[in-house]
Amino acid sequence: MPVLGYSVSLRVIGSVMAAAILVIARRYLRKRRANPAGLPLPPGPPRLPLVGTLGINIGAPWLTYAEWGKTFGDLIYLEILGMRLLVINSDAIAKELLDKRAATYSDRPQVPMVTLMGWEFNVGFYNYNDHWRKHRRAMHNVLKPDSIRSYRHLQTAKVHVLLRNLLCAPERMEAHLRTFTASTIMIVLYGYEIAPQGDRFAEIADTASEMLTNSFFPGAALVNALPFLRHLPSWFPGAGFKRYANICRAMTREMRDAPYDFVKKNSADGTGQHCIVQEMIENGEEVDVIKSVAGTSYAAAVETSSSAMSAFMMAMVLFPEVQAKAQAELDCVTGGERLPTWEDRESLVYIEALYREVLRWCQVTPLGVPHLTKEDDVYDGYFIPKDTFVFTNIWAMTHDPRVYPEPMRFMPERFLTQDGKALTDDTAQQQFGYGRRICVGKFLAEAAIWITIVNVLACFKLAKAKDEKGKDIDFEPEWTPGVIIHPKEYPFHVAPRSPHAAELVQMTEG
Numbered sequence: 044m045p046v047l048g049y050s051v052s053l054r055v056i057g058s059v060m061a062a063a064i065l066v067i068a069r070r071y072l073r074k075r076r077a078n079p080a081g082l083p084l085p086p087g088p089p090r091l092p093l094v095g096t097l098g099i100n101i102g103a104p105w106l107t108y109a110e111w112g113k114t115f116g117d118l119i120y121l122e123i124l125g126m127r128l129l130v131i132n133s134d135a136i137a138k139e140l141l142d143k144r145a146a147t148y149s150d151r152p153q154v155p156m157v158t159l160m161g162w163e164f165n166v167g168f169y170n171y172n173d174h175w176r177k178h179r180r181a182m183h184n185v186l187k188p189d190s191i192r193s194y195r196h197l198q199t200a201k202v203h204v205l206l207r208n209l210l211c212a213p214e215r216m217e218a219h220l221r222t223f224t225a226s227t228i229m230i231v232l233y234g235y236e237i238a239p240q241g242d243r244f245a246e247i248a249d250t251a252s253e254m255l256t257n258s259f260f261p262g263a264a265l266v267n268a269l270p271f272l273r274h275l276p277s278w279f280p281g282a283g284f285k286r287y288a289n290i291c292r293a294m295t296r297e298m299r300d301a302p303y304d305f306v307k308k309n310s311a312d313g314t315g316q317h318c319i320v321q322e323m324i325e326n327g328e329e330v331d332v333i334k335s336v337a338g339t340s341y342a343a344a345v346e347t348s349s350s351a352m353s354a355f356m357m358a359m360v361l362f363p364e365v366q367a368k369a370q371a372e373l374d375c376v377t378g379g380e381r382l383p384t385w386e387d388r389e390s391l392v393y394i395e396a397l398y399r400e401v402l403r404w405c406q407v408t409p410l411g412v413p414h415l416t417k418e419d420d421v422y423d424g425y426f427i428p429k430d431t432f433v434f435t436n437i438w439a440m441t442h443d444p445r446v447y448p449e450p451m452r453f454m455p456e457r458f459l460t461q462d463g464k465a466l467t468d469d470t471a472q473q474q475f476g477y478g479r480r481i482c483v484g485k486f487l488a489e490a491a492i493w494i495t496i497v498n499v500l501a502c503f504k505l506a507k508a509k510d511e512k513g514k515d516i517d518f519e520p521e522w523t524p525g526v527i528i529h530p531k532e533y534p535f536h537v538a539p540r541s542p543h544a545a546e547l548v549q550m551t552e553g
């Protein structure tokens with residue numbers, strides 16, 4: 044028996060080896076066919092079999108990639124559990140690949156958990172095809188600069204609510220910023236006023252977004268790596284990801300349908316107000332397109348915009364001299380007698396530079412949203428295979444000391460000419476990504492950020508909190524991990540700049 048057992052084992056080992064050789068040979072041949080010139084992959088750290096590249100800072104991978112850039116250059120190739128990754132550390136290469144070779148670099152990776160959770164309606168996750176084109180066109184139509192101008196009065200009204208909230212409960216600044224971004228996008232999209240507490244629409248949308256952010260726990264990661272597992276029934280041992288996904292799916296459905304029904308009902312009652320969904324109905328867009336575009340916009344707007352605004356607040360706490368200079372400029376224009384308006388923008392040159400510096404300094408999506416290569420490509424003598432995830436290291440680009448000396452310093456002067464004029468070209472636009480997948484909501488986001496910055500500066504002074512001895516409490520800025528990141532809690536003090544500034548805030552009521 045042992046002899047038989049031994050010979051069976053030998054036979055098994057033999058067949059496994061033969062299969063392995065076959066797989067390796069086929070892979071090699073496929074590689075040769077795809078890469079006939081046998082070009083090298085872009086440089087990168089050594090890769091171990093199966094696991095691939097190790098040593099990545101999971102909480103802040105953009106920092107690892109920026110560091111590796113010093114050794115390997117601005118284009119780095121990695122592999123993680125069989126996935127191919129390309130990291131671009133330079134704006135010029137990102138433009139060359141994602142803008143100029145858009146046909147190859149505009150796809151998105153598909154993640155099984157996203158579909159299971161009902162998030163597949165999100166236009167940002169669509170494959171690069173006609174379905175995406177149709178939605179993107181509809182979205183651009185309502186979010187382009189000319190279209191969003193008609194929502195400025197709503198943005199201003201919501202900023203005034205933010206100012207009043209800051210006056211009443213300054214210590215809840217972070218919560219106010221979030222309410223502000225959610226209520227602004229809800230009124231612009233659906234003409235819907237969020238209730239100050241426990242709003243159903245806002246709650247389901249926020250929970251569904253949070254569940255998506257948290258959907259990379261081990262079981263879910265496994266289904267992402269082995270998509271056939273999505274067919275497991277939810278009662279199956281180890282299929283907890285499926286039960287999690289089902290809960291989220293019910294929420295994403297409601298998040299997409301309920302606010303749309305609200306607009307339809309108001310429109311039928313004659314009580315509706317001008318909003319993006321109403322505009323799309325009037326433009327004759329398909330119901331499905333409207334629901335997806337609006338649901339995507341809410342999800343894409345809240346976390347991102349509130350992150351940028353929090354970063355602005357933190358910058359003002361850390362760099363009081365910048366705040367004082369900006370406030371001096373504002374006072375020259377408004378005389379300190381009124382709140383600033385959109386019409387003041389051209390006169391506020393330093394604040395224009397400050398606003399650009401916010402976009403450079405803050406880190407909303409440090410690695411952007413991954414693109415996927417649709418075809419093999421060759422760049423600078425390197426072979427870039429089809430189905431490679433492409434990450435733009437926006438953090439590295441906006442913190443490159445060769446372009447922005449002392450990158451962690453908040454210095455609006457970077458965006459001014461020698462004689463104090465605003466630079467004509469806006470060089471810090473990387474925050475919104477590249478190519479055909481560039482952020483479609485960027486004009487709305489930029490407008491919201493600018494109007495918030497000027498109004499907060501007009502009314503409040505942000506400063507470091509003080510300890511019991513009256514000394515400033517120092518801190519280093521830190522960010523939460525994730526695709527969209529956010530300043531971590533820090534000690535601050537916010538108060539009206541003067542009794543008159545407080546009066547101006549109160550006068551916005553009614």
Ligand code: HEM
Binds near residue numbers: 343347407
């Ligand atoms: C500070 C605020 C924002 C930042 C920093 C930001 C950033 C980004 C980035 C980096 C991308 C990926 C671009 C790429 O693939 O190269 C993106 C995509 C997208 N953003 Fe934004 N975004 C912001 C606000 C908004 C808002 C307000 C909306 C909608 C109203 C929005 C809607 C979208 C959509 C739909 C996509 C996916 C586009 C596509 O795949 O075709 N974003 N955004």
